[in-house]
Amino acid sequence: MANNFENFILEKVINSNDVLIVLGSRPAMGKTTFLITVAKYLAIDRDIPTAVFSLEMSKKQVDRRLISVVANLSGEKFYHDDRSPEEKVKINSFKEYISSKPLYIDDTAGFDISEMKIRLKKLVNENGVRFVLIDYLHLINASDEKIREKQLRYICQILKDATKELHVTIILASQCHRSISSKTRIIPTLEDLSLSSEDIIDDVWLLYRPSYYKIFEDEQGNDVTNIADLHLYKGGKKVSEEKFIFDISIPKFI
Numbered sequence: 001m002a003n004n005f006e007n008f009i010l011e012k013v014i015n016s017n018d019v020l021i022v023l024g025s026r027p028a029m030g031k032t033t034f035l036i037t038v039a040k041y042l043a044i045d046r047d048i049p050t051a052v053f054s055l056e057m058s059k060k061q062v063d064r065r066l067i068s069v070v071a072n073l074s075g076e077k078f079y080h081d082d083r084s085p086e087e088k089v090k091i092n093s094f095k096e097y098i099s100s101k102p103l104y105i106d107d108t109a110g111f112d113i114s115e116m117k118i119r120l121k122k123l124v125n126e127n128g129v130r131f132v133l134i135d136y137l138h139l140i141n142a143s144d145e146k147i148r149e150k151q152l153r154y155i156c157q158i159l160k161d162a163t164k165e166l167h168v169t170i171i172l173a174s175q176c177h178r179s180i181s182s183k184t185r186i187i188p189t190l191e192d193l194s195l196s197s198e199d200i201i202d203d204v205w206l207l208y209r210p211s212y213y214k215i216f217e218d219e220q221g222n223d224v225t226n227i228a229d230l231h232l233y234k235g236g237k238k239v240s241e242e243k244f245i246f247d248i249s250i251p252k253f254i
Contacts, residue, residue, distance in 0.1 A: 003243055003244055021170065022174050025176055033253065037069060052103065056135060062105050067091060067094045074250060102127065120166065121166060140155050152196075188206045188208060205232055209227070
């Protein structure tokens, strides 16, 4: 049975304090959609100052995705010129509504972690930002380190230090291995994340959508066509598994 995504965000994100959460998955599982849905619940629904560092998508693209989620309007409407006059008015009104909310989007590409820390500190001091969503880890640079594995650990350490210093909660999206060795490895594990930073990261959430792999029923025969699984780890151990409805037409988590 699917859980309520908003309740999950209330319990695991809004009620969290100064933690670094890594959201991992293989490509096309919905990491960006997850972060955008979280941003909607935090900044737009609850007026909580939230920063989004989008290193892959432009601010315009993020805005489109947000409007789609807030207006409950299919994402296809933004890429085809077949919107009705009523839909255009609706979209414009939601643009104005979202722009009035405490959501701060930075789409700078090729960020160095030191510069990100400076901008984050400014957002906290000037705008009272409490939550930070970063999409995603592997697009952040760390010029102080030459070996990529050490870079990733260094970036995680800087971000963890930022949670304590600035009293923010950070959700950091990260890529899992693309390749799958066998059917038993379709569901990602900490090994697929390969960060070697379990001692730094507070929580790891691994996202998985069975339907992406043409799996439409679970072992009990339940329909999982529109289901996304989130496997929660703490201290290197799996603590729970959550299931949410994933509306791919918007897209958003419910």
